[in-house]
Amino acid sequence: TAFYPEGGGQPSDVGKLMVDGKEIDVEYVEKIDGTIVHYTKEAVEKGKEVEGIIDWERRYSLMKHHTATHVINSACRKVLGDHVWQAGSQLDVDEARFDFSHYKPLSEKDIREIERVANEVVKEGIDVVKEFLERSEAEKRYGVVLYQGGVPEGRIIRVVRIPGVDVEACGGTHLNNTSEIGKIKVVRGERIQDGVNRLIFVAGRERVEELEKREERRLKLIVEKLQEKFNIKNVEKDAGKTLQRIAKMFSVPLDKIEDTVEKFMRDIPKAERIEARNVIDACEKLFKEWKRSRKEKKRIPSELVEKILSDYSEDYKGYKLVFVSDPNISKDYDSIAIAEELARAERIVACIRDDKGLVFSASQDIEIDLREIARKTGSLLGGGGGGKERLARCGGSRLENIQKAMEEAKNLIKSQLSG
Template sequence: MKQYNLNQVRKEFLDFFKEKDHYIADSYSLVPKNDKSLLLINAGMAPLKAYFLGTAQPPKKRMATCQKCIRTGDIDNVGKTDRHGTFFEMLGNFSFGDYFKKEIIKWAWEFMTQRIEIPEELLWVTVFHEDDEAFDIWKNEVGISPDRIVRLGKEDNFWEHGLGPCGPCSEIYIDRGEKYSCGDPNCKPGCDCDRFVEVWNLVFSQFDKDEDGNYNPLPNPNIDTGMGLERMVCVLNDASNIFEIEPISSIIKNVENISGKKYGENKAEDVSIRVIIDHLRAMTFLVSDGVIPSNEGRGYVLRRLIRRAARHGKLLGIEGEFLYKLSEIIIDNWGEYYPNLVDKKVQIKKVIQVEEQKFQETIDQGMNILKEFLQDMSKKGDKVLEGVKAFKLYDTYGFPLDLTKEILDEKGYTVDEEGFNNEMEEQRQRARNARANGDFEGWNRNSQAKISNDVLTEFIGYENKEATSKVILLIKDNVEVDSLKEGEDGIIILDQTVFYPEGGGQVSDRGILFNDNFKCELKDVKKIDGNKILHFVSIESGIINVGQKVHAEINEKKRMNTARNHTATHLLHRALKDVLGEHVNQAGSLVDEEKLRFDFTHFQGVAKEELSKIEDIVNERILDCLDISITTGNMDEARKMGAVALFDEKYGDKVRIVKMGNYSIELCGGTHLSNTSQVQIFKIVSEGGIASGVRRIEAITGEAAFKNIKNTYKAMDEVANKLKTIPSNVLDKLKNSLEENKSLSKKIESLKAKMAVSKVDDIIKDVITMNDLSLVVKQIDGLEVNDMRNLCDEIKNKITGDVLIVLGTVKNDKVNFVASATKPLTKKGIHAGNIIREVAKATGGGGGGRPDMATAGGKDPSKVKEALDLVENLVRNSVK
């Protein structure tokens, strides 16, 4: 067979189906959009579910993709077997009610035999045992021998997943030859041996399974095919696993270079090399799609992959961070087809490096703790690590449970996962209870299917602030109704609307709908399934019926203030890149009439000087009076212009390009101004971290910024009045006052220390002599810890021989203890740290320190005397 690499097969497949009049879509993000059932995209058809279900319109009835996918169900087996991996690419072609079995079967045969030139005698197919139609097409239309068409049962050749669309499938197999055979002369597809490998699955979605288990024929059956790119290339190159094909095999050489290990010489080391390579691809693609390491959800998947690969690097003897450097190889080899990798190169490397650094800081300490646990288990003969200890490793040292399990498994131990889960239950409960806010989400989940696909709303709000529209649908309590009357809440769908629906981080417009017979106020506006725009309303007066005309007016002041903040968000995004670096990307936003909130990827706090510079740049662009132009085009045109695609935005064939002078170009569906000068003024009010590698800036513009400045000046006037000066002299006056207060405080502390020292003679009158040592125990309130230490030194200077001093104090309801012993006493069994710890416990506190000097804190001032009374017995029990 002709040999290919990954890039060649991918290109051949997509080019082939482009010639068959298919729309070739770019790979969708690994992060599912509008699909809460999936954590990550795990199949080629997963991002297209809405098209198959009919709840959204595809760009064309024929599509083909190469979809990046991640599956983590078998992550523990990655590296140990030839077939398990986390990241893979899935080639697929799809028909949404267009062509069906005859076309795809003939095309599949054409692609396999003519396009990639696989000898016909090596190809076998399977069909569902009841699918005579598919059997006849293979036999009569394609001309394949019936001996090489295998009928298999429902388990092998029928695709269904719960209720809904399902159907039989036909799989194409390649015969790899006798050397992979089980030896059975009747060996054929369906056998468990490695001779026949399935490379392409053609799914014929022709039924709709209902709740009673009936398979009802679909009026417009679909085609859904899947071909694992890596598996296909393995077979074409007669490779036993994906690590032997290009460009994956080239990564092995890089791992060999940095580790000094040779692939193929040691089984355990081979496992580590495979884990690194597999996880490296997955982590690089995850970060490129905006995933950040965290302790839950897809962020936890990323953290687990990075830390697992980093640990296997340590097993190979690799010191320090190395994964972020190797990620460049992934970017170089896959970047041509996935340009997002190149665009996010700096961010990808930084995110991986920061996570590696965090893990390097904790892994050695965590491994030592785990080693202690293992030694303790070995002594006791236990084989199961307690859940509370596994949780400690997770919570304190950043060890994912899976990593602990993997390490223990290598030693022949297991983990009490139930105990671990109990420790995590409170956190998991919070996650389970997380709900999307508002009544809309509940309605959307339960009732959106009730809205016909023909119900569409045209948005005309970019150019218009008011319009007359027709009511085409009314909903009350999740049920379609003919009318809504005064006092009722419901949903209105119009044929056209001026109200911007919530999206892209921008809140929806507010305003009113009215005619001669009714009036209502908008509570919210949301968009679902492409162009269905829902107006959530409360009817203030009258009654509204389906089919009636209504006049719509937006709240122009709210729209203008929101547009100010949204426009400023674009300027801020560009300014952040200018000051902090191109790795900065949007990670979320909220824009309303009062403020803007902008989340962005960055890996350390933003310095005050940097924030000031960012703020200055935005205000300079406002004063530059840059014209704002908004055009539409396709993604290729936008990319050539240098447009930035914003986080979590869903783009179609046509995109909206917002250009602010020559400074900022972004894709955005929000409402904006016509000139940056209309923002008026921009003021940052806060900056801080919200997650690992993600920062947040909150800012205000226009009227809100003016109010902020006015209030600041008002506060400055009040401060100036208090300091009896003018606002321009406040800093100098305040500086002088602080220095004066500092000087006075030092004098007060000095006087207090002198007063305490003057009491030394009175203190040592109460000295206790026992076992050749002098013991001084005293409560002296109002002292700082340093004062007590100095007092201990003065007492030791006054008393000859060995002395132990224990002092307690209460100041501002805060309890502190100090213990000090001469060096010789420590050899006789006196340990100041142990003594002070027990004393502090009596007041509900704790502490400790060296044998000759220690401090501790307490909680209950009323028990200080009772605590100090313990000292004499503690000393008697300690002296050897």
């Protein structure tokens, strides 16, 4: 069969079997005890002669990614040092990931250099040599570096060698020449655990171009959003790199940039337009504005505290109980900050409703466990609750029950104060 069974981080081929002129889809192929098993959409009659046709475009993309993985591996060793050791790899049609040991997280500069070195190998157009060798002979020639992707079984092993670049024991499908890769683009680097880094990359000229177009479109949409508030003079040329820098600045995953920009834009006060040199500059200013507005929301004016105490408090057995049931009271401020501010007084327990649920606080001179109350009322809201003994919150998706939850909170607080 020409079908490659899943293995070594390479997905199986898919394609068709031609049986008496009829096409039957092959959906998955795996190797079981040395037999290559084809999973077909329909049953194939026993004893029939079949012709297998693999989905070549898909396979060719997988081959590009596989050979590119070996090239990336060598580029990592060259840029970072010989201590780099493959920890895993996974190929896909659209992208591949390569995990390897390295003592520190990769810098942007490391990533660009690895990408540059890898593309040098692509440009050089080196023939990929695939040979079967006696294990002892292969080890003698190339050493243990062969076993980066794992140690194969058997006396004879298959060695894939890119002369002067990389040599590995590997049973996967490979290109005949590194120039067939076309182009490699590292999408991003990640620290996946202590001592292990991951590079996610795309191989193949068309796929790289598609990716770059996608990134440009995303950046354009982000720019449009930012323009509601910022006058952006220039838009950066390298969209991918810009997106990554923004994600890093906001400390969010790459795919959460749009949501984050939107949230920040919503949260900052309406003010006059801000000048920005470029997108990164606009994002930096947006982030600063957002942080400042958050700080502002935590600064609770004494008039608000006084208003809450006069409108929403009741006396109970020598305690002051505050139940702020109007969500508009807290909407311009951080409700936790309000609760903390109220709890500075003596013998007071407060409960404030906000757009997520309820926030509870109690002054230090009271023996009470608000966490339990938060948990119980949170379940009424179809969610949960927790926090500290004297500062807790609850929330959930069933906010229509908030009045009931507040009543319940009042009973629970009273019973704790009485007990």
